[in-house]
Amino acid sequence: MADLKDRIEGLRKAFEAEALKVGDAKSLEELRTAFLGRKKGHVTLLFEDLKTVPAEDKREAGRQVNAFKTFVQDGLLALEGKVRSDGRPARAMDLTLPGRKKYVGAPHPLVLFQQEIENIFLGMGFAIEEGPEIETDYYNFEALNFPPHHPARDSWDTLYIKDDLLLRTHTSPVQIRVMEKKKPPIRIIIPGRVFRRETPDPTHLPMFMQVEGLVVDEGATFAHLKGTLEYFIRALFGEKIKVRFRPSFFPFTEPSAEVDIECIVCDGKDPSCRVCGGTGWKEILGSGMVNPQVLKNVNIDPEKYSGWAFGLGIDRTAMFAYGITEMRHFYENDLRFLRQFGAK
Ligand code: DAH
Numbered sequence: 001m002a003d004l005k006d007r008i009e010g011l012r013k014a015f016e017a018e019a020l021k022v023g024d025a026k027s028l029e030e031l032r033t034a035f036l037g038r039k040k041g042h043v044t045l046l047f048e049d050l051k052t053v054p055a056e057d058k059r060e061a062g063r064q065v066n067a068f069k070t071f072v073q074d075g076l077l078a079l080e081g082k083v084r085s086d087g088r089p090a091r092a093m094d095l096t097l098p099g100r101k102k103y104v105g106a107p108h109p110l111v112l113f114q115q116e117i118e119n120i121f122l123g124m125g126f127a128i129e130e131g132p133e134i135e136t137d138y139y140n141f142e143a144l145n146f147p148p149h150h151p152a153r154d155s156w157d158t159l160y161i162k163d164d165l166l167l168r169t170h171t172s173p174v175q176i177r178v179m180e181k182k183k184p185p186i187r188i189i190i191p192g193r194v195f196r197r198e199t200p201d202p203t204h205l206p207m208f209m210q211v212e213g214l215v216v217d218e219g220a221t222f223a224h225l226k227g228t229l230e231y232f233i234r235a236l237f238g239e240k241i242k243v244r245f246r247p248s249f250f251p252f253t254e255p256s257a258e259v260d261i262e263c264i265v266c267d268g269k270d271p272s273c274r275v276c277g278g279t280g281w282k283e284i285l286g287s288g289m290v291n292p293q294v295l296k297n298v299n300i301d302p303e304k305y306s307g308w309a310f311g312l313g314i315d316r317t318a319m320f321a322y323g324i325t326e327m328r329h330f331y332e333n334d335l336r337f338l339r340q341f342g343a344k
Helices: 002-021 025-036 042-050 055-083 109-123 151-155 173-181 222-237 292-297 314-322
Strands: 134-136 160-162 165-167 186-195 207-217 243-250 253-262 281-290 306-313
Touching (some): 002 042, 025 042, 042 055, 109 207, 173 292, 207 222, 207 281, 207 314, 222 253, 222 314, 253 306, 281 292
Antiparallel strands (some): 134 165, 186 207, 253 281, 281 306
């Protein structure tokens, strides 16, 4: 072992001395061959000799020979720079360059936004439910108090699979499925994908996301609806956001209201604002007191129980929250877009 150490030390000195003399490509090549040559190079011979080292010393000896090999390789690399005509190292290694970043997956911006919404409602004691994306006419329309051929169906441009089977146009059918199975008190939200026959444009897509909310209990009132939704919107957009309830119509709620929030992009001051269209307000959800007929349809006694519900567009609310004017960005999977949200 001591022997080997001395030999390596001697070779190291020899290499350093020879390296000083290298002035051109030819002498560099000679030095390389002398040390790394495949048959008689010093380093090669050291590796040969390793075979005769007793087993108990092999590990340490191997380490030393390998360290010497690296020393020689690094030395040759440094010399390459010296002998090149333009003075630049042949294989430049700029140690000041930042390393290459590895991108790992990250939740999609809509998933992050949905989780934010869910957390606010979970904090208020709501539970999360889900339902099927393929629905029957009964759940998507009829049980929600849309009589057959009622003109209100036209507001939901439906994609049919066959006569009685369709892609759900909203998350409201899950209200019915839950009320069929559970007795009040019910306090749930239902996030999910919905589908409509839409031509894609900056604010419409044939597939998007909603969160439905449903509360059924004795003595549930419109005041609870209003207070809860206002609390939710403030938790999402900050204390100062202005909220407005506007009378509206849905077959499954009576009375009904749509909820607008003040445009946070232009503060209601830009008549050509691309986000609010210059109105200063942005509609984000529909809501109302569950129509007693809907409660009857699921055998809940409307004399004893009342309910309120809402449906919020996740995509459009996320667009608004992030100041995005093009809904298609969410689904095109352009990494330049996605990496701005959580993906590092
Ligand atoms: N389902 C409605 C839509 O897609 C939104 C909605 C309005 C849901 C009122 C509700 C509600 O639960 O009470 O436009």
